[in-house]
Amino acid sequence: MDPIASTETRRQAALGKLDPRTQAVLGQFFTPVKAATLMASMLRVDDLSGSVRVLDPGAGAGSLSAALVDRLHTERPDVAVHVVAVETDPFITPYLRATLEECQTAYGISYDLVEGDYLLDEGAELDGPFDFVIANPPYGKLASDSPTRLATATRAVDTPNVYVAFWARAVASLKKDGQGAFIVPRSWANGPYYRSFRRWLLSTASLDVLHEFESRTRVFADTKVKQENVIVAFTLRPQFPNVILSKSVAHDEEPIARSVPFSTIVQAEDDDKIVHFADGVSAPSAARFTLPGLGIGVSTGKVVDFRNRQYLTDNLDTPGVTPMIYQSNIRSGGIEWPQVKARKPQGFIAVEDAATRQLLPQGPYVVVKRQTAKEDRRRIIAALWDGPSKVAFDNKTNYLHESNKPLERNLARGLMLWLNSTVLDQYFRAFSGHTQVNAGDLRRLPFPSREDLILLAKTAPDGLPNQEALDSVVAKLFSEMPDSTA
Known part of the structure; x- marks a missing residue:
């Protein structure tokens, strides 16, 4: 027995x-x-x-x-x-x-x-x-x-x-x-x-x-x-x-x-007592800022689709329609809109006051998936939105902004590139067991200075480079760069 x-x-x-x-x-x-x-x-x-x-x-x-x-x-x-x-x-x-x-x-x-x-x-x-x-x-x-x-x-x-x-x-x-x-x-x-x-x-x-x-x-x-x-x-x-x-x-x-x-594993100065499942994982020394320290806000998308069905439409010629962005629209560092073979309505009708209050002004924003699939290679998946009009973001996304207004474009692109880098993904994995990326998580992550993020945007190839090329640029800029705040 x-x-x-x-x-x-x-x-x-x-x-x-x-x-x-x-x-x-x-x-x-x-x-x-x-x-x-x-x-x-x-x-x-x-x-x-x-x-x-x-x-x-x-x-x-x-x-x-x-x-x-x-x-x-x-x-x-x-x-x-x-x-x-x-x-x-x-x-x-x-x-x-x-x-x-x-x-x-x-x-x-x-x-x-x-x-x-x-x-x-x-x-x-x-x-x-x-x-x-x-x-x-x-x-x-x-x-x-x-x-x-x-x-x-x-x-x-x-x-x-x-x-x-x-x-x-x-x-x-x-x-x-x-x-x-x-x-x-x-x-x-x-x-x-x-x-x-x-x-x-x-x-x-x-x-x-x-x-x-x-x-x-x-x-x-x-x-x-x-x-x-x-x-x-x-x-x-x-x-x-x-x-x-x-x-x-x-x-x-x-x-x-x-x-x-x-x-x-647990840093003495950390009042939240976050438990890291890795040791020695750190960001480059130049990444010594947080988003609040950079004056950059993080918010969750305002549109809860099941509560706003009356404003959602597939007819993009409807009067008052603006882009409706879901995390499924995020593709290779950018936003595919309107999405080909979309499973969800791509338009948001913003005529009534209740609808217009859910819009953001036209301009660049960084959009981050709140939920990544368990099979995804990366936990943090970010994209740059710079569309032709005001925009509505679904509540399954987080977006980076400056006092609820658009970001300067090079700053926005630098943020998108940094968020998609392997070094940041490894840092995130060291303290997070979630496939969900919350606004609070993004506020805790380390970032380079605004000036260095703009430099990253100007140095990296257009769009979202392949992972090896992006990581090479990040390593060259931030592993060899003197502390920009010195």
């Missing part, structure tokens, strides 16, 4: 019988055995003695419990193990119970199977203290007044998403020097949405391992999840000086890992 193999068989059987609607609501994306084994390997087991308590909230078919119990049995057979596994779906609990019973028979563990809502149940068995917590929590937004969010705020910290609520309660239930391993979306690591959680987590626990997967599709391939997931291992103790950065293409390959100073 091999509990690991049996659990994987149960996991696949359970997935095959789930109602897709229930699966989406409950966030049932069960952990493959190899990913579970990878997570269990990130926890330290050398200093254990006597007995340990393991928490697996949102346990599913029990893959994570089985992986950790197997490792403890192999490396520390002298330690008694008690597992507390929590599952809310009564359809899944028989699979989970079968896994726990098999682990009990094979490894001699004891267990409690708690059927209920991990975030709302008040059972003492869920509050610890635990030696280990290992979890693949569900995710979904939490309304500010939801009972789940309010309960989590009372126990630990206010959290805007289910997965960080699981994480916060689990951390709060660990004993001193207790450890955890979570596989979660990378979105927690940056942006204002999770700022409070990051501050709380980093003041409460030490980040030990940050593991990222280069593939967004292979880890949970049989559940069709394309979320960018990461594994975070942590300890309830003050931050250790170093962090292990680990990476693999997927969950079934040997990771490449290295130890780096924590100060390169």
